Amino acid sequence: MTVQDIVNILEEHAPFATAEDWDNSSLLVGDAAAPVTKVIVALDATDAVIDLAIHEQAELIVTHHPVIFDPLTALPADSTVYRLAQAGIAVISAHTNADKAVGGVNDCLCKALGLSHTTVTPDGLCRIGTLPANMSAAVFADYVAQCLRTAVRLKAGTDEIRTVAVCGGAGADLVIPLLRDVDAAVTGEVKHHEWLSVPSAKTLADGGHYATEVLVVDRMADWIQTAYPTLNVIPYHGEAPYQTIKE
Numbered sequence: 001m002t003v004q005d006i007v008n009i010l011e012e013h014a015p016f017a018t019a020e021d022w023d024n025s026s027l028l029v030g031d032a033a034a035p036v037t038k039v040i041v042a043l044d045a046t047d048a049v050i051d052l053a054i055h056e057q058a059e060l061i062v063t064h065h066p067v068i069f070d071p072l073t074a075l076p077a078d079s080t081v082y083r084l085a086q087a088g089i090a091v092i093s094a095h096t097n098a099d100k101a102v103g104g105v106n107d108c109l110c111k112a113l114g115l116s117h118t119t120v121t122p123d124g125l126c127r128i129g130t131l132p133a134n135m136s137a138a139v140f141a142d143y144v145a146q147c148l149r150t151a152v153r154l155k156a157g158t159d160e161i162r163t164v165a166v167c168g169g170a171g172a173d174l175v176i177p178l179l180r181d182v183d184a185a186v187t188g189e190v191k192h193h194e195w196l197s198v199p200s201a202k203t204l205a206d207g208g209h210y211a212t213e214v215l216v217v218d219r220m221a222d223w224i225q226t227a228y229p230t231l232n233v234i235p236y237h238g239e240a241p242y243q244t245i246k247e
Contacts, residue, residue, distance in 0.1 A: 003036055041063050062224070111215075113129075126175055174187075
């Protein structure tokens with residue numbers, strides 16, 4: 001088994017060519033021909049994930065968020081990429097291609113929220129689905145919080161909610177325009193001016209970047225494990241890189 005074999009199975013489920021032009025999804029660190037016996041699957045290649053890979057002697061980390069995104073201007077010894085290269089650990093990142101993929105980030109989010117009759121937006125980055133029952137904005141907020149096991153920030157609208165648009169991660173700019181045609185939206189990051197742009201009748205819920213995307217870790221691990229049953233695949237969920245402090 002090689003790093004390229006894992007690239008190939010991810011390509012089958014989430015073709016890298018479907019990633020957005022600004023994205024950086026592919027084999028980003030390491031040698032495609034390197035042998036692999038153990039893989040860590042995580043949202044990010046954090047220090048904790050690298051420590052786990054070193055401890056488990058894993059040759060490969062698969063992440064959702066790109067381990068290299070902005071141009072590197074230096075490579076200090078304590079940087080993520082330096083640590084990975086020094087340890088001989090390869091990294092494959094599947095970002096917006098996994099957002100768009102059938103069974104990817106946004107399909108996982110729909111499943112977690114119990115949405116049915118889901119459709120895909122033309123850009124492939126969002127989903128629209130139907131809740132199991134009509135809900136008020138307050139009930140919807142509690143429902144999202146329970147489904148995703150997360151704190152929720154909410155702009156409560158006046159309309160009863162049945163149809164919902166979703167986009168995991170920083171998707172407010174994508175789901176807010178969809179509020180013309182649905183009752184509510186769920187995403188993972190909303191900026192101040194974006195909250196202000198939500199129509200008064202509509203509801204927008206922000207479940208946090210981590211909670212709306214970590215769902216894909218188990219899915220990507222399952223893609224790899226199903227294809228290669230003898231490979232040791234370890235999903236890593238960790239925790240959000242922030243805390244929610246109540247007043």
